[in-house]
Amino acid sequence: MKQLTGWIIYNGSLKAEKFLDYAEWVQNAARRRRIETTLIKNSELVVTIENGKSTIKGRYEGLSPDFVLFADKDIRLAKQLEKLNIPLFNSAQSVENCDDKTLMYQVLADNQLPIPKTILAPLRFFPVEDEDAAYYHGMAEELGYPFIMKEAFGSFGQQVYYIDSFETFFQKVKQIGTTPFVIQQLIQSSYGKDIRLNVVGDRVVASMLRQSPSDFRANVSAGATMYPYEPTKEEIELAIKCSKVVGTDFAGIDLLFGENDERYVCEVNSNAHIQNIFDCTGINVADAIIEYIEGKLKR
């Protein structure tokens, strides 16, 4: 059987090592299964529409890998590649569903998955001013303080805020300008604590409990400690369902602990990093991802 070839696309504008690290991890996993891959920055592929046709120009023009592992969030590029009939993992639609948290919560809710009560901010063409305060007062009253505010686009807990008063809220709203955001019921029983489950296909391949000593956010980059975790049957089923409904082939699912031992979906990450979970559990999710892609393509 012919050897598979793949592209691993990552974002060229992100200078942090961890993005290239991720791409290299996946490349090494592919190499272990004798799959040759090329690491490509999104900015090296020139998305062109010419004579009414979608193409890719530049260095990689005319080449067609067997698959793309899309480790970027450049949704326009992802859609262009799909127009060229290149199988993408994850698909453009699923990356889009996860990238925008407002869209993600709508998709989860459409499928009756449990999320904390969430309110979407109205579209703003200009940053809010003092005269807009009444609307935001009303919005906050719908939840009561304290609550969680999240910018629609963000990771590592960096665009997630704990709001305990109107002053803090309104200042944040002003500060983020026209960025879309949601406010969300604080799951107090999960303060500083969540579980991360890595789903690949229809399996949970690794899980960990994350607990922060001081912060409400359980992101490892915000200082949380990781513990290996044995998920329950319910948690496994919930995580797999989340991945299915947003359409990801693989994902990192964050679950929160409700007061009566129920679980809430905090978020679905189509571009979950895999280094931390490896450090915690010794499980290399990249191996599972590559085996999954291979299985899909050879079928």
Ligand SMILES: Nc1ncnc2c1ncn2[C@@H]1O[C@H](COP(=O)(O)OP(=O)(O)O)[C@@H](O)[C@H]1O
């Ligand atoms: N509604 C909530 N109640 C309690 N904690 C929350 C809530 N939403 C988020 N968190 C905490 O904040 C962290 C970051 O939020 P998340 O939505 O996962 O954003 P990010 O994409 O930045 O990781 C979560 O891991 C969780 O610990």
Ligand SMILES: [Mg+2]
């Ligand atoms: Mg998260």
